[in-house]
Amino acid sequence: MLHRLRSVLVRPGRDRLSGRVEVDETDIGGEEAGLPGGRAHGKKVLTGIAVEILEPKGFGRCRMRPLADASAASLHPFVTDFVTPGATVITDGWSGDCGLDQLGDVHQRRSQRAARVGSEDAEDLLPGVHRVASLAKRWLLGTHQGAVDRAHLASDLNEFVFRFNRRRSLRRGMVFYRVLELAVVHEPVRDKDLVAAQRPRTVPPTSPKARGHPTSLERPPADRPWRNSS
Template sequence: MTDYPKSLPEFQQRFPDDEACASWLFDLRWPNGFECPGCGHDKCWTLSCRSWTYECKGCRRQTSIRAGTLMHASNLPLTIWFWAAYLMATHSNGFSAVQLQKQLGLGSYRTAWLLLGKLRAAMIDPDRNPLSGLVEVDETSIRQRTGNGPVGVGRSHEGKLMIAGAVEIKGQGAKTHPGRLRLAVIADYTSETLHDFVATEIATGSSIKTDGLASYNNAPNMDHDRNVVGDQLAHLVLPWIHRVFSNFKAWALGVYHGLRAKHLQSYLDEFVFRFNRRRYRHAGLKTLLNLVTKRQPMTYKMLIGAEQSA
């Protein structure tokens, strides 16, 4: 399959219509040729009576290019899906549902919100590798957006959303730079919660660097570089994760005017997806659409339910 488009003009030339989008999706979904999701047979007929639908020569099951993916039962043209994925993957700040509705001429805010929600659901690869090597780990909180605007001031966690973060550190000395990032919603700053975050997101045998919070002590299967902040500024001890937190908070306020608890993890996932592809944004389009084809279908009620249970 040809490589991903590396510019907006190339994107427009590559995907002028639904037919071009369907052809690209076919190669993403079946890179080795058609494989029936029912019986695994590799031969099919292309049906002329249904757009981009294939009938297995083995079991006669019919499968459309959208079936069994996040695009399942969607009435939106494939070009709209591709434009939304392109904007989400390549734009440095992403788009709110209001912005996307205006940019793509969508009929309703709900349609734009559902489209973005499904794309965010695809931004986490279930097979991704954990962070490794030297990793800065810290936690922060952000003000929670409510109907009356952001709340929560001072050091109390009341009215705030708590987040744990970890970022790989590459290079040495004054030439260090951040590698991959992980962010997750947490309920508290206890040892049980933070140890679980470390164990989930960081490979066994890695070295974690923290600000000395006692909750990180004895993190299982990790070398722990404990740096008690004391009178030092925390961003001097853990510069890269603090820069990530600062950028995330500015992004959340600038694009979404604050975040609510029930949506927080999906927005964290969006930020992480874009951060981890900051040096090759256009490649993110191929990654995102590939993950869209691998995720199970989600309805509006399912997406709302997932958010409400978060």
Template sequence: MTVWFEAIWLFTAGKSGISAMYLHRVLPIGSYQTAWTMLSRLRQVMSSAESEPLRGTVEMDETFLGGPRHGKFGRGAAGKTLVAGALEILPDGWGRARLGVIPDASAASLKAFVRANIASGSTVITDAWRSYPSALAGYVHEPVNVAASGKPAHESLPAVHRLFALVKRSMEGTYQGSWSVEHLPQYLDEFVFRFNRRHSRSRGLVFMRLLQRAAASQRVTYRDLALVSKPKPVHPAGVHGARAWPGTLDIDSPPLPWRKNT
């Protein structure tokens, strides 16, 4: 139990999170798989599905995660993961955020994300993508034509693009880009959990909230969390037969020419 308390504290103390390799290195944990399972269980209870939806004025857009690859740019790029993001716009800054993986930028996919994360009747600011008008039925839609404005997207929609920049920096910095598409929703939930509590005056409150969620969650195992099994392609041959004793360490002192008297 002490290791769990230490793991949760390390997990919440840093603003950008920790990797399983780091947790395995600093705590008395037997294997990397155990450390990964502990962090995955914590990420599982960080979901915002039970939280209040975003309200008021919300800025929304999509981005791709997966690093630079050859091929088509923008919406429809192959080999990358499409992520939708939304961020509340407050009079004195930015509020809460939501991130989620979506299969495509169609009206049906965007509508499902909007219904799950933004309260009905809110004002949603987006670009002029053709799928948004039908996806935002029941909302006040304020489209911004980025191409006609002559400004780059990060200036026309600054809030949500700052959100995307932060999540990409977190994924590349903390996890060195070593994440799988299957587990990406968990990493996004972790980022949103931290981002929405960035103004907390005490890290102990974040620790307490995560501890409460972890204690109330159901028991899961490594096999429940590991969505994709990736065994080693080549197993080491190992050592067979009798083993010889190691050589002696009784050797003469190495020559040190710089210590010779001149």
């Protein structure tokens, strides 16, 4: 039932982020021995994050989605799907972010290397993305005990985004009402839609034998003593 509710937490035709939007990527997953760090993923899942920046301070809505890689072929569709054209997109100096201004957005690049040279904290360049990434990882660690399946990570992130975007809701009952409302709007969810990977059976099922009534409903044999008695 929890998987069914997670599958309907994205409202059809929801509004895209607008204004000033920070966009970056993060790796979700535990530390692995032998990996040098940086962009060496291993079993980790690269996840795109977009966060609205409010004026004079504060964060608005966010969007998160697993990415295939950090190339422009993956990052540009992420920005196109979640950010309104004409918004100001703030990114770091990664080469995969180049060309966002050609999509109709105002692109501002903040180089982490330049910040380190100037003795500045690189975490302050994209505070919204880093805050959401930390909260999401802490939420996954507390709710799922760190056991996050790559196949179901997208639905888990949808649940986090749903909770984060309604964190200022004054009536918690309205959040539950929105979940029920989304469940009614969406199409029916079947079990086969929730299974991420079909596992073949080790032993193929055998066909049933001749059909009929169960043994308990069959008539007793005619040679029973109480049947022959007059």
